[in-house]
Amino acid sequence: xxxxxxxxxxxxxxxxxxxxxxxxxxxxxxxxxxxxxxxxxxxxxxxxxxxxxxxxxxxxxxxxxxxxxxxxxxxxxxxxxxxxxxxxxxxxxxxxxxxxxxxxxxxxxxxxxxxx
Amino acid sequence: xxxxxxxxxxxxxxxxxxxxxxxxxxxxxxxxxxxxxxxxxxxxxxxxxxxxxxxxxxxxxxxxxxxxxxxxxxxxxxxxxxxxxxxxxxxxxxxxxxxxxxxxxxxxxxxx
Numbered sequence: 001x002x003x004x005x006x007x008x009x010x011x012x013x014x015x016x017x018x019x020x021x022x023x024x025x026x027x028x029x030x031x032x033x034x035x036x037x038x039x040x041x042x043x044x045x046x047x048x049x050x051x052x053x054x055x056x057x058x059x060x061x062x063x064x065x066x067x068x069x070x071x072x073x074x075x076x077x078x079x080x081x082x083x084x085x086x087x088x089x090x091x092x093x094x095x096x097x098x099x100x101x102x103x104x105x106x107x108x109x110x111x112x113x114x115x116x
Numbered sequence: 117x118x119x120x121x122x123x124x125x126x127x128x129x130x131x132x133x134x135x136x137x138x139x140x141x142x143x144x145x146x147x148x149x150x151x152x153x154x155x156x157x158x159x160x161x162x163x164x165x166x167x168x169x170x171x172x173x174x175x176x177x178x179x180x181x182x183x184x185x186x187x188x189x190x191x192x193x194x195x196x197x198x199x200x201x202x203x204x205x206x207x208x209x210x211x212x213x214x215x216x217x218x219x220x221x222x223x224x225x226x227x228x
Contacts, residue, residue: 004158034216036219042222043120043206043219043220043221043222044217044219045219046216046218049216051214092159102213103164103175104217105175106151106159107158108156108157108158
């Protein structure tokens with residue numbers, strides 16, 4: 001069965017500092033990986049995805065993520081955090097045509113708090 | 117404006133009283149799905165639809181029904197709601213299965 005782990009329930013970072021939100025996954029075959037952000041009382045918004053190609057993926061709002069096949073990780077990063085980045089972040093994985101489930105599996109979410 | 121809409125946004129009901137949560141998208145997307153979000157569990161997919169008249173179970177389909185008679189609409193039906201279905205529900209759509217999903221604003225359901 002496929003799975004996603006977001007090992008940190010909460011990440012605290014000072015404004016202007018780099019941030020990392022961690023995600024590791026387990027899936028059969030090649031993974032389709034996604035990051036979404038959820039602001040209070042809102043639905044999830046897509047940030048970025050990895051399906052194939054360059055391991056470094058750039059997305060919305062200055063976020064990027066690095067796909068690491070050997071470590072089965074897809075950590076979300078941003079060089080300089082903003083207070084407005086404070087939100088709940090979800091990593092998601094699903095299998096591709098080579099195996100795994102087409103039903104996406106979401107992590108439990110990581111609350112990012114950026115302090116002024 | 118491209119969007120996914122859900123109604124109602126908030127609903128309090130009693131055990132056993134049938135209810136429907138509507139979902140509509142204006143992006144001509146093929147793929148639609150329903151999720152529930154519970155604290156500490158993330159999002160779990162209830163049902164999904166690849167196209168009109170094509171639906172399939174997700175990870176937690178028990179107690180729910182869906183239909184896809186039109187491309188833009190994907191209602192979620194709870195025939196006999198129970199307290200364990202108290203949750204935050206999201207509808208989502210995407211151009212195709214492999215693409216990123218667009219989420220609605222959510223429906224907070226309380227079953228007493």
